[in-house]
Amino acid sequence: MRIIRNLDEITSPFLGAVVTLGNFDGVHLGHREIFRRVVQKAREIGGTSIVYTFDPHPLKVVAPPRAPRLINTSAEKERLIEASCFDVMIAAPFNLEIAAQPAASFVEEILVAKIGVRYLVVGYDYAFGRGREGDAAYLARRGQELGFGVEILKPVSHEGEVYSSTRVRQLIEAGDVTGVVGYLGRHFTMEGTVVHGARRGTTLGFPTANLATDKELLPKPGVYAVKVKLASEIHDGVVNIGFNPTFQGGKMTVEVYIFNFRREIYGENLRLYFVDRLRDEKRFGSPQELVAAIDADIRKAQLVLAATRVIEYREYLDCGYLHDRPGCPAKDHEA
Secondary structure (H helix, E strand, O other): OEEEOOHHHOOOOOOOEEEEEOOOOOOOHHHHHHHHHHHHHHHHHOOEEEEEEEEOOHHHHHOHHHOOOOOOOHHHHHHHHHHOOOOEEEEEEOOHHHHOOOHHHHHHHHHHHHHOEEEEEEEOOOEEOHHHOEEHHHHHHHHHHHOOEEEEEOOOEEOOEEOOHHHHHHHHHOOOOOOOHHHHOOOOEEEEEEEOOOOHHHHHOOOOEEEEOOOOOOOOOEEEEEEEEEOOEEEEEEEEEEOOHHHOOOOOEEEEEEOOOOOOOOOOEEEEEEEEEEEOOOOOOOHHHHHHHHHHHHHHHHHHHHOOOOOOOEOOOHHHOOOOOOOOOOOEOOO
């Protein structure tokens, strides 16, 4: 997938551009349905599948107090979109000048003249441009005027509830890492670099890897059963997210205990797949009580993780091709 971070990189319109527009934070199953349709349509016409998004999130520029904590880092979002088999991702810089751009200018100068849109796929609630004046109905009307097709996808729901990034955030903030799988289509993940910590875990007999992460949205403080990816290895473990109240830490930390693991991994990158919430973080009366609780956490996590396979990203329609099409086997993508 080609990633474009500056529109000046586009020197001529794309061949048969099939485009979708949006923030796509979380890349949940509703987004993936839009992606599936874009890629499928591009394959049908022999065109180019393009996702157009902004960086940073527009609300971080126009209304920072209302800006959400993002579900994915920029790197995670790019990886998830690439796993959707797009040809091109445009991660356009967003600033106050862009925020003031009229919808008509965006459509005529960028979508039509710069990108060469032939077909546009958007969600039912998408809006853009100054004052969010460019909604789906506006795009449909401009498509008729300017000669590109517009497809507006209806809401996609899970058990009667529409997929949305807002709902995904609510579940993660509540610590419901099990329930969120039904909206993401995969386990919620977090990545970080192993850094030096207070080494209390080693003193207690449970050496932990302390993670420094760029992730904005963390699950509710507590203890979780996780699958841990180190390079190509997958290990079982538990992670504590919180403030170390037993030791009056006061600072939010992410500490991972990997089962049966004793290697030095400072500076290495870990990816955590959140499987189940085990308990709230709590203050214990003594280090001995904490050790007993950790022992119980590990036993419970071992039972949960032994029966769990990591759910990674799967493009369920083979990047726009049907499963029974000769020579197009299903693809599994990690994300």
